[in-house]
Amino acid sequence: MLQVAFIRENKAEVVERLSKRIDHAGDSVEQLLALDLSRRTTQTQLDATAAELNTLSKEIGQFFKSGQVEKANLLKQKTADLKDQKVKLTESLNATADELQQLLYQIPNLPHASVPEGDSEDDNLEVFRNGSVPELHKNAQPHWELAKKYDIIDFELGNKIAGAGFPVYKGKGARLQRALINYFLDKNTAAGYNEVQVPHLVNEASGLGTGQLPDKEGQMYYVSADDLYLIPTGEVPATNIFRDQLLQENDLPKQLTTYTPCFRREAGSYGAHVRGLNRLHQFDKVEILRVEHPKNSYNALDAMVEHVKGILEELKLPYRILRLCSGDLGFTSALTYDFEVFSTAQDRWLEISSVSNFETFQANRLKLRFKNAEGKTQLAHTLNGSALALPRVLAGILENYQTELGIEIPEVLRPYTGFDRID
Template sequence: MLQLQVIRDAKEEIKAALQKRNIDADAMLNGILLLDEKRRATQTQLDSTLAESNILSKEIGMLYKSGKAQEANELKEKTAALKEESKQLGEELNATAEELQRLLYQIPNIPHTSVPDGSTEDDNEEVFKEGDVPELIADALPHWELAKKYDIIDFELGVKIAGAGFPVYKGKGARLQRALISYFLDKNTQAGYTEIQVPHLVNEASGYGTGQLPDKEGQMYHVTADDLYLIPTAEVPVTNIFRDVILQEKDFPIQYTGYTPCFRREAGSYGAHVRGLNRLHQFDKVEIVRVEHPSKSYEALDGMVEHVKEILRELKLPYRILRLCGGDLGFTAALTFDFEVFSTAQDRWLEISSVSNFETYQANRLKLRFKDENGKSQLAHTLNGSSLALPRVLAGILENYQTSDGIKIPEVLVPYCGFDFID
């Protein structure tokens, strides 16, 4: 959430920056500033009314002590009117503050200056590419056919149990899935991230804290009886550890990693591009989350990008990195790099990680602050990245490592799997 003071001080700059997202924010920003003026004027009026009421209450007490009951009773009528006025002003103030908050939630983060212009994913900027695309056998299959052939993932059984988008991993498929989770967590902890296990459901405050609410409410599974949400990513519970927290400068950097299942409704997703593991309602992901000093957050972002690169190099998967354009940038992000693995059998790129800096946007929602060396309270910066999302990594491994006899296992995963071939 953008800071109100920043909007007051730099409305035109914010308006210009949001044009990178193809958003004309003039009306929203003007509405916020008008409500802010109304809120402050109402607060001033309420403070004045309460002060006058307090003064009169003291006078009434003195009059009673002096035996001037009639004058005291006359003033009591006036204080009763002031109390009623104060009540009405308080209700008006609360309503104005709630409406102001609602409008602030509707403004996305300001894109970083390096974010390219553009409207769709076709306008994203390729900034890095590495790895050779393997030459596959003549009758190479996409991963959903390989999964069926070697009986390692059962999509139809998942439909029976829950519905489309909930696959069942079997035998070596399940073991490979578990191996990837352990490998990712080990790589992350070796890089200095502290492993953490978090709840798979969150409350509404957590959803608002990281920006899933109200922006992505329709994409989250809602347990209505308890008013809880199934997490779309570990970013939500991990980052909310720091909601309403005041840190010290010495606490930085804070680095967490965690494995969770993730749940997304993916409403409106259909067609060939979502077949198999390409898009699921439930999938596994290992996440990295950082809380940083503002002066260090972009250095941290570069470090996260290099960390994901190293994992993909060890898996020997061909990949590229995209800098997202303004039109494709997530609502809460200031800058995002997407990693994509090339699926040789599908002849297309599959997104397998997003690494983002949110700057102060989430921290302002979370009320996540730190005390600087002068004792002044400042907003921290938050970052997160997939390290990694499993379905499309698994799809890339199955497709790119297939042979006429079966599927080879990447060398780095063999100690985790306990086997080196699926046949």
């Protein structure tokens, strides 16, 4: 959530940057500033009324003590009128503050200066590419056919149990899935990320804190009986560990990693591009996140990008990195890099990770602050990345490592799987 004071003091810059992301940015900013002015004016009136009430209360007490009952009663009538005014001002203030808050919830983060302008994923900017696409044998198949051939992932069984988008991993498929999770966690902890296990359901305050609510409630599974949401990513509960915290400057950075299943309704998703593991309602993911000093957050973002690159290079998968354009940028992000692995059998790129800097956008919602060296309190920066999302990594391995004799296991994973081939 943007800070009102920053918008007020940097109106022209905010409008210019927001215009990359939303239509009529100027109108939204004007509406927001008008509400802010009304809120501040009402607050001033309320403070003045409360101060006058306090003064009159003292005078009434003095009049009663001195026996001037008539004067005291006259002032009591005035205080009654002021109390009515105070109630009305309080109601007006609360209504205006709530309207302002709801409008703030609807405004996305300001894009970083390096974010390219664009309307869709077609306008994303490729900034890096690594690895060569393997030449597959003539009978090469996409991963959903390989899964059936080697009986390692059962999409039909998952459909029977829960519905489409809930696969059942079997035998060596399940072991490969577990191997990837452990490998990712080991790589992350070796890089200094502290592993945590977090709840798989969150309350509304947690969803609001990281920006999933009210923006993405239609994509989240909701448990109405308990007013809880199944998590769309481990980022939500892990980042909320720091909600309402005041850290010291020397506490920074905070670095966490977590493995969780993720649940997404993916409403409206259909077509050939969602076949197999390409898009699921339930999938596993390992996350990394950081809480950083604002001066260091973009260095931290670069370090996270390099970390994910290192994992993919060890897996020897062909991949590329995209800097997302303004039209494809997530609601809460100031700058995002997407990692995509090339699926040779499908002849297309598959997104496997997003690494983002949210700057103060989440921290403002979370009330996540730190006390700097001068003793002043300021908002921290939050960052998040997938290291990595499993389904499309697994799809990339199955398709790119397939041979006529079976599916080879990347060498770095063999200590985790206990086998070197699926056949």
